[in-house]
Amino acid sequence: MEWLLIIGFILFGTALVVAEILFVPGIFIAGSIGVIIAGYGVYTSYESFGSTVGTITLVATVFTNVLAIYFSLRGNSWNSFSLKESHISRFNDERILDVKLGEEFKTISVLKPIGKVIHNGIELEVKSSGDYIEENKIVYVSKIDKNLIIVKERK
Numbered sequence: 001m002e003w004l005l006i007i008g009f010i011l012f013g014t015a016l017v018v019a020e021i022l023f024v025p026g027i028f029i030a031g032s033i034g035v036i037i038a039g040y041g042v043y044t045s046y047e048s049f050g051s052t053v054g055t056i057t058l059v060a061t062v063f064t065n066v067l068a069i070y071f072s073l074r075g076n077s078w079n080s081f082s083l084k085e086s087h088i089s090r091f092n093d094e095r096i097l098d099v100k101l102g103e104e105f106k107t108i109s110v111l112k113p114i115g116k117v118i119h120n121g122i123e124l125e126v127k128s129s130g131d132y133i134e135e136n137k138i139v140y141v142s143k144i145d146k147n148l149i150i151v152k153e154r155k
Helices: 002-022 029-049 051-074 077-081
Strands: 104-107 114-119 122-128 138-145 148-153
Touching: 002 029, 002 051, 029 051, 104 114
Parallel strands: 122 148
Antiparallel strands: 104 138, 114 122, 138 148
């Protein structure tokens, strides 16, 4: 019965280490707990069966962990979780060309400091000059910097 418990600890610890590497990298909690559980399985092996069997168990555990990590990474199972495309467009691409300094818009969302306005039936993303501007207010263009339209509230 003790062997089943020891093998269970080691396999569960190995599973947590593999899960740490594949699914939750950077958190370090699952991998740490996995190493502790597998280590407890090896410790129990030393306590119950002596140093020879404990050492064999330790070597087998290390070997099992290395193989599990190797085959997990080699199997490309992590590719299903990775992002394969990148988003390179910006919200106001090509729409900003006909916007002029001083032009007025009506906000359709709250600007805190970034929000949306309507311009000739097209939504534009704008930034206030640092102020909080409520929805349905009239704003005017105070500055245009590349694709960034900076507005101020009309008072």
